[in-house]
Amino acid sequence: MIRTARPSPTRRDLLAAGAALAVSQAFPSVASAQTPKFRRWEITDPAMPPRVLASYKAGIKKMLALPPTDPRNWYRNAIVHLLDCPHGNWWFLGWHRAYLGWLEVTLRDLSGDPEFALPYWDWTKTPRVPPAMFDDVLDPNNGAFIPTFQKFKTAFEPAITALYASFSSAQKAALPLRPFPLTTPADFWQILEQMFFDQPSARGLTATNPDLDSSTRLAVRMSTISSAVRTSLFAGSGAVGAPAGFQSAKAANHSSGSIKGILESGPHDNVHGAMGGGGVAFMISMYSPVDPIFFLHHGNLDRLWTVWTRRQTALGRPILPQGADLTAWSDEKFLFFSNAKGEPVSQTKAGDYAATVLFDYDYSPGSGDDQVPAPGPVAEASPQVFSARVTSAAVEAGTAAGGIADVPAAALASSASADSNPVVEVTLNLGHDDAGRRFRVLVSAGPGSAPVAAGAITVFGHPHHGPATFTVPLPDSLASAATGATVPLDVRVVPIGTPPRPGAAPTAAAAPAPLVSAIRIRTD
Structure with a gap:
C-alpha cells in the first residue's frame, strides 16, 4: 500500500521533491536510501517478473466483478476519465499521473500482490501492440467485459443516477466546465452512447494486425521523443503564437485549453488514434480507459516526464512552473479520484502529483533515457x-x-x-x-x-x-x-x-x- 497521506506540498517542497527524484533516478548509487519501493517494468523487458501481468489480470477481473455502485468497478474507474481528464493544457501529465497511481494501488489491493506496479509500453522500441495485451482480460474484447452499450446502460443506469446525486457542490461546479455537456445523467448517457464500442470492436488493432500504422510510427519514432524531451519550457503561456511547452500550454482550468506540446500532439494522440481503429474503438474516445492498454500507454508518457525532469535538473533548468504560475498549477483541484477502498482521496491538488514520491515508484530503462546529459550548463537558443x-x-x-x-x-x-x-x-x-x-x-x-x-x-x-x-x-x-x-x-x-x-x-x-x-x- 502507499504511504500515509500527506498535506499538499509548498513550492519549496515541490522543488525539493522534484530535484531529489531527479538525482535519485539519475544517480541511484548516490541516493540508495531514496530507492522507490515499486518498479514499473516495460512490458517486453525479459526481466519483468511474470507476476506483473498475472496480477494485472487478476486485479482487472476483480474490478470487472464489482457492482456498478462501487467506485473501484472497472467501468466506474473509466468514467472518472470521462468526467474530469485534461487535454491540451499543462495539467495533462499531472492528472494522468494521479489517475494511474490510484488505479495502481487499487489493483495492488484487489490482486493480492503487495508488490504490484503497472507495466508500461515503450512504443518507440516496440511499435506494435505487445502480444501479452491480447491475452485474457488484457483485451477489451474478452468475454468478461460488457459486450454492448445497451447491456451497459441496463446494468449501470441506477448507479449513474446515484453517482450524480452523490456529487459534492465542488464536483457539480466542475462538470459544466467540461468541453461537452455532462451536468446531468441524461447528458452522461447521450455522450457515452457515442463513446462506447460494442464487441468485437472494443479495440482497433488485433492479434493478427498488431502493428502501429506508418503515421503513428512517425509520432513515436526516436527523433520525435528526443524533440519532446528537449523542450525546455514546462508549459507555454497559452497566448496565441506562444510555444506549447513540454506539458502543453497554460489554461484557465483543466477542462479547457487546446495548445498541445510535442508529447501530447505526437505519441499520445496518435497512439490513441491507432488503437482506436480509425474512430471505431474505445481508445479514440474519452472512455478509452475501458481498454487496459490505456494504462500502459500513459505509463510510457509518465516515464518520459521523469526523463524530462532528470534532463532539466542536469541542465540546471526549472522542473516546475515558476512564481505565481507554480501556485496556479499546484492549486488546481482534482476532485474525482478514489483510493484502494473506494473512498475519495485527500490529495486533491495538482501539486500533490508533481513528483512520483506519493506513489513511490520508478521505471525500468526505456527509449529517451539517453537524452539525459551529464550535469552542466547548456547554451540556450534564441527564440525565432x-x-x-x-x-x-x-x-x-x-x-x-x-x-x-x-x-x-x-x-x-x-x-x-x-x-x-x-x-x-x-x-x-x-x-x-x-x-x-x-x-x-x-x-x-x-x-x-x-x-x-x-x-x-x-x-x-x-x-x-x-x-x-x-x-x-x-x-x-x-x-x-x-x-x-x-x-x-x-x-x-x-x-x-x-x-x-x-x-x-x-x-x-x-x-x-x-x-x-x-x-x-x-x-x-
Whole structure:
C-alpha cells in the first residue's frame, strides 16, 4: 500500500521533491536510501517478473466483478476519465499521473500482490501492440467485459443516477466546465452512447494486425521523443503564437485549453488514434480507459516526464512552473479520484502529483533515457518564430491544405545543434464531428524539393468547436536542403481517410472539412 497521506506540498517542497527524484533516478548509487519501493517494468523487458501481468489480470477481473455502485468497478474507474481528464493544457501529465497511481494501488489491493506496479509500453522500441495485451482480460474484447452499450446502460443506469446525486457542490461546479455537456445523467448517457464500442470492436488493432500504422510510427519514432524531451519550457503561456511547452500550454482550468506540446500532439494522440481503429474503438474516445492498454500507454508518457525532469535538473533548468504560475498549477483541484477502498482521496491538488514520491515508484530503462546529459550548463537558443502564409485552408478528403513560411537558412542551420528544438505548429479550426480525424504533416524546402513527413495529427480530446494547435518536430534534413539565403518551407496537412465521429456508424456522412487557420515555424 502507499504511504500515509500527506498535506499538499509548498513550492519549496515541490522543488525539493522534484530535484531529489531527479538525482535519485539519475544517480541511484548516490541516493540508495531514496530507492522507490515499486518498479514499473516495460512490458517486453525479459526481466519483468511474470507476476506483473498475472496480477494485472487478476486485479482487472476483480474490478470487472464489482457492482456498478462501487467506485473501484472497472467501468466506474473509466468514467472518472470521462468526467474530469485534461487535454491540451499543462495539467495533462499531472492528472494522468494521479489517475494511474490510484488505479495502481487499487489493483495492488484487489490482486493480492503487495508488490504490484503497472507495466508500461515503450512504443518507440516496440511499435506494435505487445502480444501479452491480447491475452485474457488484457483485451477489451474478452468475454468478461460488457459486450454492448445497451447491456451497459441496463446494468449501470441506477448507479449513474446515484453517482450524480452523490456529487459534492465542488464536483457539480466542475462538470459544466467540461468541453461537452455532462451536468446531468441524461447528458452522461447521450455522450457515452457515442463513446462506447460494442464487441468485437472494443479495440482497433488485433492479434493478427498488431502493428502501429506508418503515421503513428512517425509520432513515436526516436527523433520525435528526443524533440519532446528537449523542450525546455514546462508549459507555454497559452497566448496565441506562444510555444506549447513540454506539458502543453497554460489554461484557465483543466477542462479547457487546446495548445498541445510535442508529447501530447505526437505519441499520445496518435497512439490513441491507432488503437482506436480509425474512430471505431474505445481508445479514440474519452472512455478509452475501458481498454487496459490505456494504462500502459500513459505509463510510457509518465516515464518520459521523469526523463524530462532528470534532463532539466542536469541542465540546471526549472522542473516546475515558476512564481505565481507554480501556485496556479499546484492549486488546481482534482476532485474525482478514489483510493484502494473506494473512498475519495485527500490529495486533491495538482501539486500533490508533481513528483512520483506519493506513489513511490520508478521505471525500468526505456527509449529517451539517453537524452539525459551529464550535469552542466547548456547554451540556450534564441527564440525565432516565422508565420506562414496559409495558401489553402480546407483539409478535405484527398486534398492537402497548408502554407509557406519564409525561414532564413541561417536559422535552420543553427537549429541543427544538439539542444535546439525546431518545430512546426499547426492550428486547425475544429468542430464536434472532427473527433478521431487524422492527418499527416509534410514539409518541403521550397519548389522542387521532395516533401518530408514531419509527423501526424490525431484529433483527440477536443470535441468542441474552435481552434486547436498541434506541435510537430521539424525534420532535421530540411537544413541540408536549403539552397538560398531564405528557405520557403512549404507545410502541408494531408487527411488520412475520413473516419466518422466516435460512436457513429461507419456509413455516416463525412463531416465538413476542418480548416488550417495558422502555421508557425519555431526554430528555438
